[in-house]
Amino acid sequence: MKYIVGIGGFQSDPGGPSDPDRPTEGTQAASHVCSAYSMTNGGKTTLTNNLLKVLPNCCVIHQDDFFKPQDQIAVGEDGFKQWDVLESLDMEAMLSTVQAWMSSPRKFARAHGVSVRLDASDTHILILEGFLLYSYKPLVDLYSRRYFLTVPYEECKWRRSKRSYAVPDPPGLFDGHVWPMYQKYKREMEANGVEVVYLDGMKSREELFHQVLEDIQNSLLNRS
Numbered sequence: 001m002k003y004i005v006g007i008g009g010f011q012s013d014p015g016g017p018s019d020p021d022r023p024t025e026g027t028q029a030a031s032h033v034c035s036a037y038s039m040t041n042g043g044k045t046t047l048t049n050n051l052l053k054v055l056p057n058c059c060v061i062h063q064d065d066f067f068k069p070q071d072q073i074a075v076g077e078d079g080f081k082q083w084d085v086l087e088s089l090d091m092e093a094m095l096s097t098v099q100a101w102m103s104s105p106r107k108f109a110r111a112h113g114v115s116v117r118l119d120a121s122d123t124h125i126l127i128l129e130g131f132l133l134y135s136y137k138p139l140v141d142l143y144s145r146r147y148f149l150t151v152p153y154e155e156c157k158w159r160r161s162k163r164s165y166a167v168p169d170p171p172g173l174f175d176g177h178v179w180p181m182y183q184k185y186k187r188e189m190e191a192n193g194v195e196v197v198y199l200d201g202m203k204s205r206e207e208l209f210h211q212v213l214e215d216i217q218n219s220l221l222n223r224s
């Protein structure tokens with residue numbers, strides 16, 4: 001069985017400084033269940049690494065590995081390099097990589113240094129990890145399960161400020177580009193009716209790990 005998991009997310013959770021839909025505190029609990037969404041620094045990489053340690057025959061593809069070279073990133077009218085748009089990623093190359101896994105998960109695993117357990121059932125799992133996983137049509141229908149991590153705006157902005165990317169964020173990028181793009185793609189994803197399992201990125205790493213592991217195991221059982 002081939003099983004593809006998406007661990008998506010961007011930065012944040014419902015609302016932001018200029019979001020009229022931002023819930024009040026009383027509605028917070030419901031919002032992460034039914035209308036949450038997320039962005040970078042939600043904890044995707046941390047969760048993915050924890051899952052990789054325990055899931056058998058499990059490979060991973062990171063969307064960040066498919067950023068185009070810096071000189072191919074457009075500069076917007078806002079003056080910022082447009083890192084957070086789909087056009088800045090070579091999604092065709094990412095799709096080809098996923099297709100390589102689909103055509104031979106065993107060969108793909110070996111080529112990527114993932115040990116294949118011969119005693120395990122013939123289940124192979126692929127985790128796709130990234131911030132714009134559910135906006136590229138050719139990939140959207142391939143997932144067996146789509147997860148979406150969310151953290152509140154302030155937490156996300158704070159976590160991002162602690163990160164150092166290969167290309168450091170210029171001042172104002174978060175509010176001027178990252179956040180607005182997140183909102184745009186989230187609206188599109190919702191309008192397209194893409195079904196996701198929302199995860200509260202404010203939970204502890206351990207809690208998130210156990211929640212997703214259990215969900216994947218249940219989902220696998222239902223398929224076999």
Ligand SMILES: Nc1ncnc2c1ncn2[C@@H]1O[C@H](COP(=O)(O)OP(=O)(O)OP(=O)(O)O)[C@@H](O)[C@H]1O
Nearest residue numbers: 040041042043044045046047131159201203204205
């Ligand atoms: N559940 C958690 N609780 C608190 N902090 C967390 C949690 N998960 C991750 N973090 C921290 O948040 C930061 C971002 O985590 P991580 O790199 O996993 O996020 P990401 O969504 O993969 O980010 P990016 O979009 O940049 O790839 C790291 O400093 C990490 O240690």
Ligand SMILES: NC(=O)c1ccc[n+]([C@@H]2O[C@H](CO)[C@@H](O)[C@H]2O)c1
Nearest residue numbers: 040064067083084131165166167178
């Ligand atoms: N990986 C990179 O080269 C790079 C460069 C500049 C910005 N980013 C940011 O990565 C996040 C996704 O993980 C996006 O929000 C980009 O802004 C990445």
